[in-house]
Amino acid sequence: MRTLHTDVAVIGAGTAGMTAYRAVKKQGKQALLIEGEYYGTTCARVGCMPSKLLIAAAHAAHVMRQGPTFGVHIDDRIRVDGRQVMERVRNERDRFVGFVLKDVENFPAEDKLWGQAKFLSATRIQVGDDTVVEASSVVIATGSAPVIPEMYKGLGDRLVVNDDVFSWQDLPKRVMVVGTGVIGLELSQALARLGVELVAVGRSASLAGIADEQVKSSALEALREELDIQLNAQVCSVKREDDEVAVEYKLSDGTLRQERFDYLLMAAGRKPRLEGLGLEDIGVKLNDKGMPEFDVQTLQLQGQPIFLAGDVNGLHPILHEATDDGYLAGKNAAAYPDVQAGERRAALGIVFTEPQIAKAGKVGKSLPDDVVIGEVSFRNQGRSRIMLENRGLLRLYVQKGKGLLLGAEMAGPRVEHLAHLLAWSIQQKLTVAQMLEMPFYHPVIEEGLRTALRDAAAKLA
Numbered sequence: 001m002r003t004l005h006t007d008v009a010v011i012g013a014g015t016a017g018m019t020a021y022r023a024v025k026k027q028g029k030q031a032l033l034i035e036g037e038y039y040g041t042t043c044a045r046v047g048c049m050p051s052k053l054l055i056a057a058a059h060a061a062h063v064m065r066q067g068p069t070f071g072v073h074i075d076d077r078i079r080v081d082g083r084q085v086m087e088r089v090r091n092e093r094d095r096f097v098g099f100v101l102k103d104v105e106n107f108p109a110e111d112k113l114w115g116q117a118k119f120l121s122a123t124r125i126q127v128g129d130d131t132v133v134e135a136s137s138v139v140i141a142t143g144s145a146p147v148i149p150e151m152y153k154g155l156g157d158r159l160v161v162n163d164d165v166f167s168w169q170d171l172p173k174r175v176m177v178v179g180t181g182v183i184g185l186e187l188s189q190a191l192a193r194l195g196v197e198l199v200a201v202g203r204s205a206s207l208a209g210i211a212d213e214q215v216k217s218s219a220l221e222a223l224r225e226e227l228d229i230q231l232n233a234q235v236c237s238v239k240r241e242d243d244e245v246a247v248e249y250k251l252s253d254g255t256l257r258q259e260r261f262d263y264l265l266m267a268a269g270r271k272p273r274l275e276g277l278g279l280e281d282i283g284v285k286l287n288d289k290g291m292p293e294f295d296v297q298t299l300q301l302q303g304q305p306i307f308l309a310g311d312v313n314g315l316h317p318i319l320h321e322a323t324d325d326g327y328l329a330g331k332n333a334a335a336y337p338d339v340q341a342g343e344r345r346a347a348l349g350i351v352f353t354e355p356q357i358a359k360a361g362k363v364g365k366s367l368p369d370d371v372v373i374g375e376v377s378f379r380n381q382g383r384s385r386i387m388l389e390n391r392g393l394l395r396l397y398v399q400k401g402k403g404l405l406l407g408a409e410m411a412g413p414r415v416e417h418l419a420h421l422l423a424w425s426i427q428q429k430l431t432v433a434q435m436l437e438m439p440f441y442h443p444v445i446e447e448g449l450r451t452a453l454r455d456a457a458a459k460l461a
């Protein structure tokens with residue numbers, strides 16, 4: 001058994017881990033980056049990037065199908081070549097992964113260690129069979145993994161998760177998606193637009209985590225125009241039959257459906273990857289969800305020289321937050337015990353469906369009681385209608401009195417851009433009046449935002 005010594009051990013070479021590693025080095029300390037499975041990051045390999053590539057292919061098919069509404073016709077049938085679609089997804093994905101691998105390659109060899117990590121004490125880590133790492137502090141950046149409920153575990157290779165989809169050589173004919181969260185909806189709409197017969201089932205009424213019921217209804221109505229989404233549905237039984245999955249499921253109105261699918265795609269949430277790290281063995285208390293308590297300001301674990309960064313802390317499982325976490329955890333681990341609270345940016349989340357779904361700042365239960373809501377429907381919004389993307393609703397949450405913009409939730413055309421404008425305005429602490437002083441071009445989707453701001457201003461008055 002060899003023993004390696006370092007200032008900071010970083011477990012997991014994903015986005016959070018690589019950022020933490022860089023932050024430690026920037027502080028002039030030694031760092032050892034430990035990876036046990038794949039370099040390349042979840043985002044580039046099996047997450048953000050390949051999913052958006054699949055969505056881009058689906059968008060191309062969708063736009064072609066919309067042509068006749070504009071008087072633009074393709075006289076031959078539109079044909080989706082599944083093999084070609086998946087080949088482009090994989091090739092472009094590999095290009096993105098290649099950039100990450102180059103970064104890893106450029107890290108000095110002595111800073112990298114390959115193997116699964118397990119704690120022997122708060123500062124001693126076993127890596128693989130033959131190495132022990134002794135560190136002054138540790139960053140855990142092990143990411144998250146899909147939740148697979150017990151009843152689905154007998155389906156063998158017909159049960160797939162996002163990772164598997166992006167390795168497909170061709171598109172299947174029929175797929176059931178379990179889970180109507182962010183992953184479930186993005187992949188469902190993309191696959192359906194590419195010609196896959198698909199049903200997406202959620203066991204509750206939740207849809208992409210939207211907190212505002214009215215925004216949710218508008219999103220659901222729009223998505224259902226082209227997708228079979230069943231909320232409050234119950235999967236009663238699943239059985240592997242030859243190369244198919246036979247599913248019996250009950251809809252919210254009690255209707256029983258019995259159908260067969262090529263694959264069942266599990267998108268029922270992801271959980272922090274803490275299993276196997278041996279935290280319980282070193283005296284860290286875990287709650288009933290298997291999570292340790294940690295300081296959300298500093299990311300420090302129960303007074304230990306250990307910091308949790310990225311999806312593994314379950315706070316904000318999205319990419320830019322993983323990067324911010326990695327930086328904060330790396331900095332604090334390097335400076336330990338001089339640990340500081342980190343500054344957080346305004347919250348921002350985007351779901352890449354069409355219409356897109358997004359939130360900025362405070363939404364739902366995190367809002368105070370005394371808010372005024374300004375809103376706009378995109379149904380008759382000029383530019384949205386021109387583009388035939390006139391679906392969805394934007395709601396702004398504004399503090400009574402001062403008129404400070406606190407948050408927003410929306411479903412609508414290309415709202416990734418509006419969501420950024422709103423998150424930036426929230427972080428800059430702008431009021432409705434100040435936002436209305438800004439220029440608005442014509443005809444643009446931002447004019448819809450102006451309508452919602454004026455609605456809020458009228459209610460504030």
Ligand SMILES: Cc1cc2nc3c(=O)[nH]c(=O)nc-3n(C[C@H](O)[C@H](O)[C@H](O)COP(=O)(O)OP(=O)(O)OC[C@H]3O[C@@H](n4cnc5c(N)ncnc54)[C@H](O)[C@@H]3O)c2cc1C
Nearest residue numbers: 012014015016036037042047048117143310311317318319
């Ligand atoms: C399908 C999908 C689409 C997504 N789309 C978006 C999007 O559009 N926008 C967005 O902002 N976010 C998106 N996300 C979320 C985003 O990908 C994650 O928030 C981000 O990748 C998390 O980074 P991380 O560093 O925490 O984890 P990861 O990148 O998963 O890194 C964790 C690393 O730790 C390693 N590891 C685990 N356990 C051990 C161990 N015991 N020892 C050694 N190494 C270990 C793993 O092998 C892995 O390399 C998406 C996620 C998915 C799944």
Ligand SMILES: NC(=O)c1ccc[n+]([C@@H]2O[C@H](COP(=O)([O-])OP(=O)(O)OC[C@H]3O[C@@H](n4cnc5c(N)ncnc54)[C@H](O)[C@@H]3O)[C@@H](O)[C@H]2O)c1
Nearest residue numbers: 179180181182183184202203206267268269270317350351
């Ligand atoms: N565009 C993006 O930023 C993006 C894209 C994909 C993923 N992500 C990140 O990945 C995380 C995980 O995504 P996700 O979609 O897996 O999780 P999620 O938590 O968003 O959604 C899971 C959904 O599955 C449902 N569900 C749970 N158990 C079920 C069961 N047994 N049967 C049927 N439905 C069930 C839940 O009610 C919920 O609606 C997200 O929180 C997000 O942060 C982000």
